[in-house]
Amino acid sequence: MADKRERDEVTGTDTTGHEWDGIKELDTPLPRWWLYIFYASILVSVVYWVLMPAWPMVNGYTKGILGFSDRVNVAADIRDLQSARTPMFERLANASATDIAADPELQEFARAAGESVFGDYCRTCHGAGGAGAPGYPVLADDVWIWGGSMADIEHTLRVGIRADHPDTRTSMMPAFGRDNLLTPAQIGDVTEFVISISAANSRLDANNGAAARGAVIYQEQCAACHGVSGAGDRAFGAPSLVDDLWLYGGSREEIRRQIELGRGGVMPSWEARFDSGTLRALAYYVHEMGGGEPDAPAAPPATTDAAAPAPTQDAPAAAPLR
Amino acid sequence: MTKVTLIDNRPNGEHNIDARAVNSKEARELYQKRAQIYPKLAHGFFRNLKWAAMIVLLAIYYITPWIRWDRGVGRPDQAVLVDFEHGRFYFFFIELWPQEVYYITGLLVLASLGIFLSSALFGRVWCGYACPQTVWTDLYIYVERLIEGDRNARMRLDKAPMSLEKAGKKLSKHAIWLLIAAATGGAWVFYFADAPVLFFDIFAGRAAATAYISIAVLTFTTYTLAGMMREQVCTYMCPWPRIQGAMMDKDALSVTYRADRGEQRGPHKKGESWEGRGDCIDCRQCVAVCPQGIDIRDGDQLECINCALCIDACDDIMRKVDRPTGLIAYDSYANQTRRAQGKVANIRLLRPRTILYGILFAFVGLLMVYGLATRQTLDLNVIRDRSPPFVRLADGSFRNDYALKLVNMTNSNRRLVIEVSGLEGARLLAPALESEGAVVANAGADGVTNVRMHVVVPNSVGGGSHRLTFTIRDLESGETATSASAFLAGEAP
Numbered sequence: 001m002a003d004k005r006e007r008d009e010v011t012g013t014d015t016t017g018h019e020w021d022g023i024k025e026l027d028t029p030l031p032r033w034w035l036y037i038f039y040a041s042i043l044v045s046v047v048y049w050v051l052m053p054a055w056p057m058v059n060g061y062t063k064g065i066l067g068f069s070d071r072v073n074v075a076a077d078i079r080d081l082q083s084a085r086t087p088m089f090e091r092l093a094n095a096s097a098t099d100i101a102a103d104p105e106l107q108e109f110a111r112a113a114g115e116s117v118f119g120d121y122c123r124t125c126h127g128a129g130g131a132g133a134p135g136y137p138v139l140a141d142d143v144w145i146w147g148g149s150m151a152d153i154e155h156t157l158r159v160g161i162r163a164d165h166p167d168t169r170t171s172m173m174p175a176f177g178r179d180n181l182l183t184p185a186q187i188g189d190v191t192e193f194v195i196s197i198s199a200a201n202s203r204l205d206a207n208n209g210a211a212a213r214g215a216v217i218y219q220e221q222c223a224a225c226h227g228v229s230g231a232g233d234r235a236f237g238a239p240s241l242v243d244d245l246w247l248y249g250g251s252r253e254e255i256r257r258q259i260e261l262g263r264g265g266v267m268p269s270w271e272a273r274f275d276s277g278t279l280r281a282l283a284y285y286v287h288e289m290g291g292g293e294p295d296a297p298a299a300p301p302a303t304t305d306a307a308a309p310a311p312t313q314d315a316p317a318a319a320p321l322r
Numbered sequence: 323m324t325k326v327t328l329i330d331n332r333p334n335g336e337h338n339i340d341a342r343a344v345n346s347k348e349a350r351e352l353y354q355k356r357a358q359i360y361p362k363l364a365h366g367f368f369r370n371l372k373w374a375a376m377i378v379l380l381a382i383y384y385i386t387p388w389i390r391w392d393r394g395v396g397r398p399d400q401a402v403l404v405d406f407e408h409g410r411f412y413f414f415f416i417e418l419w420p421q422e423v424y425y426i427t428g429l430l431v432l433a434s435l436g437i438f439l440s441s442a443l444f445g446r447v448w449c450g451y452a453c454p455q456t457v458w459t460d461l462y463i464y465v466e467r468l469i470e471g472d473r474n475a476r477m478r479l480d481k482a483p484m485s486l487e488k489a490g491k492k493l494s495k496h497a498i499w500l501l502i503a504a505a506t507g508g509a510w511v512f513y514f515a516d517a518p519v520l521f522f523d524i525f526a527g528r529a530a531a532t533a534y535i536s537i538a539v540l541t542f543t544t545y546t547l548a549g550m551m552r553e554q555v556c557t558y559m560c561p562w563p564r565i566q567g568a569m570m571d572k573d574a575l576s577v578t579y580r581a582d583r584g585e586q587r588g589p590h591k592k593g594e595s596w597e598g599r600g601d602c603i604d605c606r607q608c609v610a611v612c613p614q615g616i617d618i619r620d621g622d623q624l625e626c627i628n629c630a631l632c633i634d635a636c637d638d639i640m641r642k643v644d645r646p647t648g649l650i651a652y653d654s655y656a657n658q659t660r661r662a663q664g665k666v667a668n669i670r671l672l673r674p675r676t677i678l679y680g681i682l683f684a685f686v687g688l689l690m691v692y693g694l695a696t697r698q699t700l701d702l703n704v705i706r707d708r709s710p711p712f713v714r715l716a717d718g719s720f721r722n723d724y725a726l727k728l729v730n731m732t733n734s735n736r737r738l739v740i741e742v743s744g745l746e747g748a749r750l751l752a753p754a755l756e757s758e759g760a761v762v763a764n765a766g767a768d769g770v771t772n773v774r775m776h777v778v779v780p781n782s783v784g785g786g787s788h789r790l791t792f793t794i795r796d797l798e799s800g801e802t803a804t805s806a807s808a809f810l811a812g813e814a815p
Contacts, residue, residue, distance in 0.1 A: 029352055029353055029354035030352065030353050030354065031353065031354055031356060031554060031558055032353045032354060032355045032356065033356065033551070033554065034353070034558070035353045101754045108772070127709070127710065128709035128710070129707055129709040129710050129723075130710070131709055131710030132710075138710075138713065138714075140710055140713040140721075140723070141713045141714060141715055141716070141721075142715050142716055143715075143716050199718055240716070243716040243717070243718075244714075244718055245714060245716060288774065289723075290713060290721055290723055290751075290776050291713070291715075
């Protein structure tokens with residue numbers, strides 16, 4: 001190989017002696033400055049080892065004399081971020097829905113903070129964007145079991161539902177089937193009546209005879225909470241039965257099963273977990289998902305007389321969705 | 323290769339061995355030391371052209387950031403400004419947003435096509451006259467010549483032993499070079515901030531760290547590349563000489579030694595006959611003036627930047643020896659062949675290649691002019707919430723949620739009516755924005771306004787995906803912008 005080295009006439013440079021199918025490789029010398037840059041790079045890397053964290057050791061690593069640490073930097077950045085956000089959370093804690101809507105900066109902050117907290121703590125059950133799941137209410141729609149004004153939502157967040165908070169929102173639907181409060185035939189009749197008064201009637205087509213029998217049972221057993229007309233009552237967390245939205249499913253079997261079991265879910269109380277700014281942001285985020293109702297100026301639904309539940313339900317239904 | 327005959331005690335006796343030391347003298351050095359080049363000052367048309375190009379280009383570079391351009395109250399009044407902080411690029415009457423970066427792409431495409439076209443027509447005019455490496459090297463050589471003298475004086479100085487005078491010259495040269503380098507870096511940062519403010523901030527120590535770092539880096543690179551590396555940048559670092567080969571063809575003009583006229587070369591005494599010999603008197607003036615340190619008589623080469631200073635030098639000599647000028651001249655490979663065949667030389671600038679480059683250049687240029695002339699100052703982006711895909715409401719209707727981005731590229735606030743069309747029964751829902759039966763949003767000046775928008779469509783719409791279009795309309799000017807999106811609805815629960 002080496003004896004094939006020859007001088008290339010055009011460039012005046014030797015070849016390396018390597019040849020492939022007649023193509024010869026020129027041994028063009030590299031510029032010397034290139035070599036110096038290469039040496040300088042090696043030097044820089046050695047200096048870097050001394051200054052910065054570099055080599056893995058059996059226990060830990062070489063720390064470097066500058067004491068650089070990404071972990072420490074991140075922790076400091078997070079602290080800075082938190083202290084930078086504190087004034088915004090303080091402003092939020094004292095802002096109403098109208099205040100937030102009027103202040104684009106606050107609005108953006110509330111949305112972002114709410115979305116982040118929702119993603120961490122609420123999405124597991126309520127779904128991304130408040131899509132809901134069977135047994136876990138949809139938060140993006142205009143149907144509220146305990147009230148959809150920002151104050152209502154925040155109160156629900158604070159006290160939870162059937163949670164361990166002393167003022168938690170509580171209601172319990174009897175398990176009419178499991179506890180033998182009604183016979184299976186009676187439950188069937190009530191199921192037909194519930195379907196007949198709901199918007200689901202158009203697709204499920206209730207049995208009129210059974211529904212008529214069920215109507216009597218309904219007035220005895222259910223009307224106290226769900227209302228004479230089935231409009232529901234937020235004071236008891238009793239959902240409306242007249243629409244076609246069902247917490248535990250909207251098929252005939254699913255409606256019957258709920259009457260049999262009387263299921264009620266649990267939402268934890270968040271009051272102790274979050275500061276009021278965060279709670280306000282979360283409430284705002286949920287309120288702004290699309291179904292939020294304006295804050296009631298006067299009496300909150302909790303004080304409404306159980307005998308006259310209809311107006312509470314009618315008000316938001318008649319208003320243009322929010 | 324050395325053949326060595328060994329005698330050893332093994333049974334076979336003699337062996338022929340092909341042995342050679344790896345560090346033998348025949349082995350070339352792996353690394354080549356840079357040979358200092360001492361370009362002599364040339365005089366003539368191309369030298370003057372190069373001075374003019376240098377002055378014009380340096381003037382553009384240094385003056386541009388100081389040109390003012392009124393854009394109204396509270397807006398930057400710098401004609402050319404790259405404002406990274408606020409994501410804006412200002413160029414006189416043009417103002418670009420980050421999403422319009424394709425104009426920059428277009429500019430780069432134009433630059434590429436321009437360099438293709440100029441290469442196909444006149445060879446490496448970019449390298450010879452306009453490349454910053456060339457311009458600054460030229461400036462540095464000018465300073466060098468001013469202090470140390472021309473080629474011979476400089477060579478003498480470098481050979482001379484260190485003396486007070488030599489040290490003084492070298493020190494002042496490098497000091498001026500560093501000053502120029504700092505001014506180069508200093509001018510660069512003015513393109514990225516308000517020049518007059520930054521100018522005082524830099525000297526007062528108030529400017530951002532990035533400004534000082536940029537100045538330091540550019541000072542270093544200018545000083546090194548224009549002062550020390552010079553032709554090494556063109557020969558070893560720059561990709562263009564390699565690409566260049568693909569742009570040239572046999573009709574492209576480049577600085578050429580007319581070997582047919584010059585050979586046989588050789589010294590010529592006054593009064594001798596020119597019969598039977600070439601015009602080249604082998605004076606090596608072409609080599610002496612070359613900033614790349616090459617001999618153009620060796621033919622077209624990678625190192626040659628086509629600065630044409632050798633043409634000036636050669637023409638000077640030709641006039642002195644009373645021969646026609648143009649022994650070294652802009653010429654094409656095709657012409658050399660033609661002359662060798664005794665045909666008439668002929669320069670063809672109009673060729674399929676140049677016509678194609680010209681058409682492409684004009685096309686991209688017109689496209690950009692059209693784009694800028696019809697540029698919208700109002701834009702709408704609609705992003706549909708994907709989770710949940712849709713929301714079923716108590717009355718059976720469906721709701722989809724959207725994030726609208728109202729892009730207002732003017733310098734004034736605008737009131738925009740938001741409308742939706744293309745889907746029967748669709749209505750917008752945004753209580754905070756409703757006024758007199760319409761949805762009206764305020765879009766702040768020179769910014770993007772985010773608006774959450776709900777669209778409600780009755781149950782009758784049916785399941786699946788439906789098309790719908792959002793429109794924003796300026797209440798005053800009537801200017802509109804639209805964006806298509808989808809509306810999803812589901813089947814019965």
